[in-house]
Amino acid sequence: MNHDSYPDAYIRGILNTVKTIAMVGISPKENRPSYFVFKYFLERGKRMIPVNPGQTGKDILGQKVYARLADIPEPVDMVDIFRASEFVLPVVQEALALKPLPQVIWMQLQIRNDEAASLAEAAGVKVVMNRCPKIEYGRLSSEISWMGINSRTLSSKRAQNLGTGFQRMGLGQGKKEEPSGS
Amino acid sequence: MIMADAERIPGFNTLAVHAGAKPDPTTGARATPIYQTTSFVFDDVEHAASLFGLQAFGNIYTRIGNPTNAVLEERVAALEGGTAALAVASGHAAQVVVMQTLLMPGDEFIASKKLYGGSINQFNHAFKSFGWNVVWADPDDIASFEAAVSPKTKAIFIESIANPGGVITDIEAIGKIARKANVPLIVDNTLATPYLCKPIEFGADIVVHSLTKFLGGHGNSIGGIIVDAGTFNWSRDKKYPMLCEPRPEYSGIVLHETFGNFAFAIACRVLGLRDLGPALSPFNAFLISTGIETLPLRMQRHCDNALAVATWLASRPEVAWVSYPGLPSDKYHALAEKYVPKGAGAVMTVGLKGGFEAGVKLVSNVKLFSHVANIGDTKSLIIHPASTTHKQLSDAQKVQAGAGPDVVRLSIGIEDKEDIIADLELGLTAK
Numbered sequence: 001m002n003h004d005s006y007p008d009a010y011i012r013g014i015l016n017t018v019k020t021i022a023m024v025g026i027s028p029k030e031n032r033p034s035y036f037v038f039k040y041f042l043e044r045g046k047r048m049i050p051v052n053p054g055q056t057g058k059d060i061l062g063q064k065v066y067a068r069l070a071d072i073p074e075p076v077d078m079v080d081i082f083r084a085s086e087f088v089l090p091v092v093q094e095a096l097a098l099k100p101l102p103q104v105i106w107m108q109l110q111i112r113n114d115e116a117a118s119l120a121e122a123a124g125v126k127v128v129m130n131r132c133p134k135i136e137y138g139r140l141s142s143e144i145s146w147m148g149i150n151s152r153t154l155s156s157k158r159a160q161n162l163g164t165g166f167q168r169m170g171l172g173q174g175k176k177e178e179p180s181g182s
Numbered sequence: 183m184i185m186a187d188a189e190r191i192p193g194f195n196t197l198a199v200h201a202g203a204k205p206d207p208t209t210g211a212r213a214t215p216i217y218q219t220t221s222f223v224f225d226d227v228e229h230a231a232s233l234f235g236l237q238a239f240g241n242i243y244t245r246i247g248n249p250t251n252a253v254l255e256e257r258v259a260a261l262e263g264g265t266a267a268l269a270v271a272s273g274h275a276a277q278v279v280v281m282q283t284l285l286m287p288g289d290e291f292i293a294s295k296k297l298y299g300g301s302i303n304q305f306n307h308a309f310k311s312f313g314w315n316v317v318w319a320d321p322d323d324i325a326s327f328e329a330a331v332s333p334k335t336k337a338i339f340i341e342s343i344a345n346p347g348g349v350i351t352d353i354e355a356i357g358k359i360a361r362k363a364n365v366p367l368i369v370d371n372t373l374a375t376p377y378l379c380k381p382i383e384f385g386a387d388i389v390v391h392s393l394t395k396f397l398g399g400h401g402n403s404i405g406g407i408i409v410d411a412g413t414f415n416w417s418r419d420k421k422y423p424m425l426c427e428p429r430p431e432y433s434g435i436v437l438h439e440t441f442g443n444f445a446f447a448i449a450c451r452v453l454g455l456r457d458l459g460p461a462l463s464p465f466n467a468f469l470i471s472t473g474i475e476t477l478p479l480r481m482q483r484h485c486d487n488a489l490a491v492a493t494w495l496a497s498r499p500e501v502a503w504v505s506y507p508g509l510p511s512d513k514y515h516a517l518a519e520k521y522v523p524k525g526a527g528a529v530m531t532v533g534l535k536g537g538f539e540a541g542v543k544l545v546s547n548v549k550l551f552s553h554v555a556n557i558g559d560t561k562s563l564i565i566h567p568a569s570t571t572h573k574q575l576s577d578a579q580k581v582q583a584g585a586g587p588d589v590v591r592l593s594i595g596i597e598d599k600e601d602i603i604a605d606l607e608l609g610l611t612a613k
Contacts, residue, residue, distance in 0.1 A: 031434040036237045043232070109442045132442065142204060143239040146247060148255030148451070149266040149444050150201075154192060158205040165225025167233075167240040169207065 003117060003129050008153065011136050014104050014126060016171050018077035020047040022069060022102075024091050025082035027052075028060050033108070034082040035060070037134045044137070044168065049076065069094045078104040080133060085113045092116035096123050108132055141169035194261065194377065199475045202256030216468045217250045236432055236440070236452060246456050250464035254471040258397065258407050259447075261376040261474070262389050265412030266447035268455060269405060269467055273372060273392025274304055275460035276406035279450050280368060280388060281337070282458060283424050287313025290334040294321045294351060295582055296344040299572040301370070302583065305339075321351045324359070331363045336421065337388075338365060342381055343373035343527050345557065346567055346591040347584025348505040350517035350526070357385020364421075366414045372396070373529055373557070377481040378522040387414040388446065395558025396528070399473040399480050403466035408450050412443030424449050431457075480560065480596055485525020487602060488594040492530050494603050500540065500610045505584065506530035528594045529557050531567075531584055538587040541566045545590065547612035550597065550605035557593035562602050565591050 001010070021041060026034045042048045042061055049072055050060040056067040066072050069079065069091070079095040079102050081088055088107060095102055096119065105120045107113065107129040117127045138144030139151045142159035146167075162168040192200070203214050222241040224230035232238035241247055251269045259267035270276050285291060293305055295318045305316040317335075319326040327338060338360045340351045353369060360367035366387035371379060375396045381389050391397055393405035416425035416438040425445055428434035431453065438445040455461065485508070492506035507518035508526035518526045534540035544564070545553050551564040555571050565571060567585035580586055594602060 029434075030235070030237075031428070031432070033440045036440065039232065039237055043228075043238070135442070138239045142207070145202060145204075145256050146241055146249060146252050147239050147266070147444075148247070148252050148259065148268055148447060150256055150259035150264060152260070154196070154200040155204045156200075158210055159207040161207055165229060166208070166223065167225055167229065167238075 001121065001127060003112070003114070003127070006128060006131070008140060010126075011128065011131070012140050012171055014078070014106075014128065015133060015137050015140070018046070018104055020049065020074065020076050021078045021080055022049040022051050022066075022072055022076045023080045023082065024051045024069065026050045026055075026060060026065075027082075028055055028058070033132070037080070037108075037132065040134045040137070044162065049074075069098060075100050076102050078102055078106055080106045080108070081111060082108050083111070085111050088113040089116045089119075092120055096120060096125065101125060104128065106131070106133055109135075137171065141171050143167075143169045195478050197257070197260045198477050201260035202253040203471070214250060214253045214468060214471060217244075217248055217464050219248075219464075220244050236435060236448075244464065245459060245461040246451060248461075248464045248467070250471075251462055251467040254393075254405075254462075254467040254474075255407065257471055257474055258376075258391070258393075259409055261477075262371070262409045263376075263380050263382045263411075264389065264409040264447075266444035267407050267409045268447050268450045269393070269407045269462045270455060271406065271460040271462050272404050273370075273390065273394060273406040274300065276390045276392075276408045277301065277304060277370075278308075279454035279458060279460065280390060280408055281309060281314050282312075283446065283449050283454050284336045284366070284422060285312075285314045286423070288315075288334065289313075289336045290315045290317050290332060291337040291339055292317050292319050292327055292330045292335060293339040294319060294341065294344065296321050296347060296349040296351070296584065297339075297341055298345040298370070298372075299567065299575060299583055299585065301341075302579065303574055321349060321356075324352060324355045327356050327359045328362075331359070331365075335363055335365050337368055338363075339368045339370070341370040341373065342379050342521065343507070343529070344584075345373055346529055346531050346571075346589075348507050348512070348514065348526065348530055349584070350507050350514040350521055352517060353379075353381050353384040353386065353521060360387070361385065364419055373527050374522055375477060375481055377478050378485070378524055378527060382409075382411040382413070384521070387411050393470045394556070396481060396484070397474055397477060397558075398470040399477065399558065399560060400469070401556060401559035401561065403469045405462050405466050405470050408447065410444050410447035410450075412446075414446065416445060424453055429453070482525065483596040484528035484594060487596065487599045488528045488530060489525065490599045491592070491594050491602055491606065495530075495532055495606065498610060500535055502533040502535045502588065504530060504532050530592050530594070532590045532592060533586075533588045534590060536588075538568070541568075541588065541590045543612060544606075544609040546609075548605050548609040550601060551592070551609070557591075559593065560596050562595035562597060562605070563593040567591050
């Protein structure tokens with residue numbers, strides 16, 4: 001994968017497929033970007049699992065916080081990393097030790113570690129770096145266009161309402177997407 | 183999705199028609215609906231809280247955003263090659279919001295001396311009363327921009343094609359000075375439009391427009407827009423507290439950290455537009471984005487007509503000089519070939535041998551040209567700047583801005599060029 005430029009289909013495929021996301025490095029503070037992303041996907045029906053050793057045993061937005069990925073007692077589809085690039089490698093190694101393997105390792109805006117990415121890709125895990133899944137979801141669903149953001153997408157098909165209100169849009173193309181729970 | 187899925191970047195004409203305007207998600211309406219509403223129902227209490235906290239994308243209140251305006255914003259952002267845009271009530275409002283986001287009282291910005299007279303007034307008077315101090319530099323002497331840089335400098339402001347004199351500014355050279363000073367370069371691209379010139383490709387960090395002119399194109403709506411290039415690092419020197427410091431207005435959010443390469447556009451919206459209030463009417467946004475669909479067609483005709491008119495005027499005995507960078511003899515022709523190769527725009531100034539009185543006679547005797555204080559209409563327009571748009575400037579400033587007493591400004595429309603020329607001949611030869 002060329003990590004300088006991802007095809008929209010690759011990103012859409014990931015965001016449409018993953019159901020359980022473990023977020024490593026989430027902050028419990030409601031003004032932090034990690035909290036925004038966590039809340040955003042929780043509202044869109046994803047199962048969100050917070051991972052932060054400093055918050056072990058507490059809840060963030062009603063979800064139990066785990067110290068390490070290995071402590072999570074259920075399969076994880078995607079690991080979303082909110083740690084500086086130099087601290088990413090051990091997190092990825094930990095993710096690659098999970099059974100079953102996660103399908104995707106995602107590193108947030110400004111975060112890139114090519115060594116860790118190669119390791120994950122060699123294990124058959126998809127990797128996204130230096131992107132925010134909330135921004136990508138907003139871009140591909142057209143939600144972000146409400147903020148005057150250049151979504152870099154054109155379409156003669158209408159955007160799809162997620163079905164849980166007027167202002168939550170889905171990623172489906174030309175068909176209604178099923179809201180997946182809560 | 184024809185764009186990134188197919189790894190294919192659509193052309194300018196396609197973007198002008200389609201960017202920002204997918205069919206309406208609720209009704210399937212293919213034309214962009216005019217969302218003539220002040221406010222939007224929240225899905226639930228939690229959704230409302232998320233929107234107010236900037237945690238979700240969506241609509242709250244038309245002073246902050248509106249789906250019709252958003253179509254216009256995304257379209258102009260796409261045409262300019264920016265990451266995001268914010269539409270506001272006028273070109274002047276765009277400049278207020280940009281500067282309020284960048285400057286604190288006591289700060290400075292450097293501006294080209296060759297600007298639209300209205301901007302010169304705004305910078306010299308209104309902005310000074312806010313404590314934002316303009317330092318003028320000469321676009322014909324690039325070194326004067328570098329000499330004007332001080333520790334208080336927060337931005338550099340230029341026009342791509344300056345109004346009304348037909349000055350082409352060396353955007354790339356001034357962009358290098360901005361980068362060295364680590365301040366953003368703001369380019370007013372009103373006269374060129376992105377069809378002729380994309381300032382971001384030459385180093386602009388922020389592009390502003392009066393949408394009133396060629397983008398809207400039909401002389402029916404006032405509007406302005408701010409385009410974020412996504413190129414500037416707002417956190418590097420900690421010079422821009424609206425972007426790099428926790429905002430008390432939003433429980434301590436740091437906008438640059440949260441919104442990355444479109445943080446400037448977000449800051450202009452959720453701080454500048456929200457708190458200063460110059461919102462654009464959705465009806466105007468509809469008219470302007472409809473106008474933009476034909477921008478490439480109109481702009482080329484404007485340029486082709488303008489070159490024919492300028493060439494004809496230069497041959498007339500009543501005319502002392504024509505300032506139009508499309509003419510091979512023009513001082514700015516080399517810069518025009520670099521920055522606006524498809525044409526040098528529709529606006530030119532003409533010096534009449536008969537001075538002030540000849541100008542008045544020409545303006546009074548034309549029948550097709552409209553005597554108005556505007557440019558960038560489908561109709562050909564004429565004005566005598568010294569007695570109107572530039573009246574408030576001193577005589578020296580008038581000459582400096584290319585608006586001396588002998589000068590007439592023309593904005594060439596998209597009528598048949600033979601009719602435009604015949605009308606000017608009528609005006610020039612009237613007794």
